[in-house]
Amino acid sequence: MPGVETRDPNRVIVFDTTLRDGEQAPGFSMNAETKVAMAGALRDLGVDVIEAGFAAASPGDAEAVRRVAGEVEGPVFCSLSRASEEDIRTAYGALQSTPKRRLHIFLSTSPIHRAAKLNLSAGEVLETAVRAVSFARTLFDDVEFSAEDAIRTEPDFLGDVMEAVADAGATTLNIPDTVGYSTPAEIGQVFAEIKRRVTPRHPDVVISAHCHNDLGMAVANTLSAVANGARQIEVAINGIGERAGNCALEEVVMxxxxxxxxxxxxxxxxxxxxxxxxRLLSRLTDSPVVRNKAIVGMNAFAHEAGIHQHGMLADARTYEIMRPEDVGFRGTRLVLGKHSGRHAIAQRAESLGYRLTANTLGHVFAHFKKRADEIGEIDDSELLAIIQAVAADEGGRRVLAS
Incomplete structure (x- = not known):
């Protein structure tokens, strides 16, 4: 059976391209060893398809695809390929060690790409796509076709191409927003129309979304595609990828x-x-994750503002729509800084063994604010020093937690 085996119409296939589209972006290059390490982690994460690389791009990339497919078991493994027999054969050779293999053919379809990049007419592009998919199906049961720059392609021609490659045997149809140009409303209409045209004759074909983030809408556009029939999403860890990156796996999944x-x-x-x-990808590529990164950033479940901390202490649902444990954090972090209020300071002091009287808390709070203005975040050692200094000023009186 080709591809990912699922009959659940509400199951979205996760196609991870961290090792291909992500890795080919400046600053994120990986060798075979790091690709194998990431592939193992992606397998454990539960992704369905791993795009291991672009085998025809270089001998090193072909070797990395071979190693990933040969050393990691579980998901479907995929190689990107141009619409040429040579690329297709190279990809097949790199993926021979795994029984669960997919070929991912791409070919530009937009007017600007046809003229400036391919120097082909629309008819020639359609013929090339059909010929490539037909040949690929002699080697692969699972063939994905991507219409590069699909969003800037004439809608009728895009539909013609998708119908033709489905007729030729493509099992997944990818409609990529290659340059991050689309909007949620627009891309939703594109996916709805492709679904309307293709699925009556090919009900088992999976329609896929691959959105770039040039206008900051990759996740929103991917969600709109899902709402309009996409049942595969093409994503990367931390959203890495060409230019402004890809749709971030962690964001769209959550x-x-x-x-x-x-x-x-x-x-x-x-x-x-x-x-x-x-964090593994960050270490392997020496690329830090920004503090305010959604889902996995250091600040994603951290709170400093006093009003927020008060709400969090009463009920975490006041300011958190997800549990930190659900994405792999140990818990919420209440950061003590100049924006913090008395409730958070009293709670942290008690966790350190000090139950402060109202009068002592007032003095600690005043000293805390002054110190926070000087150094920013107040850690436990700084808070203890403040409490002990206040206790000494009060004649050594210290109220310990019972």
């Missing part, structure tokens, strides 16, 4: 999970491993 009431779909991802795989 959006689908958190708003299951809205989207009504699910994935096979073990979300408790999201933080650990994010």
């Amino acid at each position: 959006a689908l999970r958190t708003r299951a009431d809205l989207y009504g779909v699910h994935t096979g991802v073990d979300t408790t491993k999201l933080v650990s795989i994010s």
Whole structure:
């Protein structure tokens, strides 16, 4: 059987391209060893398809695809390929060690790409796509076709191409927003139209979304595609990829999970491993994760503002729409700084063994604010020093927790 075996219409296939589209971006290059390490972590995360590389790009990339497919078991392994027999044969050779293999053919379809990049007419592009998919099906049961720059392609021609490659045997149809140009409303209409045209004759074909983040809408556009029939999402850990990156796996998966009431779909991802795989990629590529990164950033479940901390101490649901443990954090972090209020300071002091009287808390709070203005975040050792200094000023009186 080709591809990912699922008959659940509400199951979204997660196609991870961290090792291909992500790795080819400046600053994220990986060798075969790091690709194997990441592939193992992606397998443990529960992704369905791993795009291991672009075998025809270089001998090193072909070797990395061979090693990943040969040393990691579980997911479907995929290689990118141009619409040429030579590329297709190279990809087949790199993936021979795994029985679960996919070929991912791409060919530009937009007017600007046809003229400036391919120097082909629309008819020639369609013929090339059909010829490539037909040949690929002599070697692969599972063939994905991507219409590069699909969003800037004439809608009728895009539909013609997708129908033709489905007729030729493509099992997955990818509609990529290659340059991050689309908007949620627009891309939703594109996916709805392709689904309307293709699925009556090919009900088992999977329609896929691959969105770039040039305008900051990759996740939103991917969610719109899912709402309009996409059942595969192409993503990367930490959103790495060409230019501004790809749709971030951790963000779209948690959006689908958190708003299951809205989207009504699910994935096979073990979300408790999201933080650990994010940190692994950061270490392997020496690329830090920014503090305010959604889902996996250091500040994603951290609170400093006094009003927020008061709410969190009363009920975490006041300011957190997900549990930190669900993505791999140990818990919420209440950061003590100049924006913190008395409730958070009293709670942290008690956790350190000091139950402060109202009068003592007032003095500690005043000293705390002054010190926070000087150094920013107040850690436990700084807070203890403040409490002890106040206690000494009060004649050595210190109220310990019972």
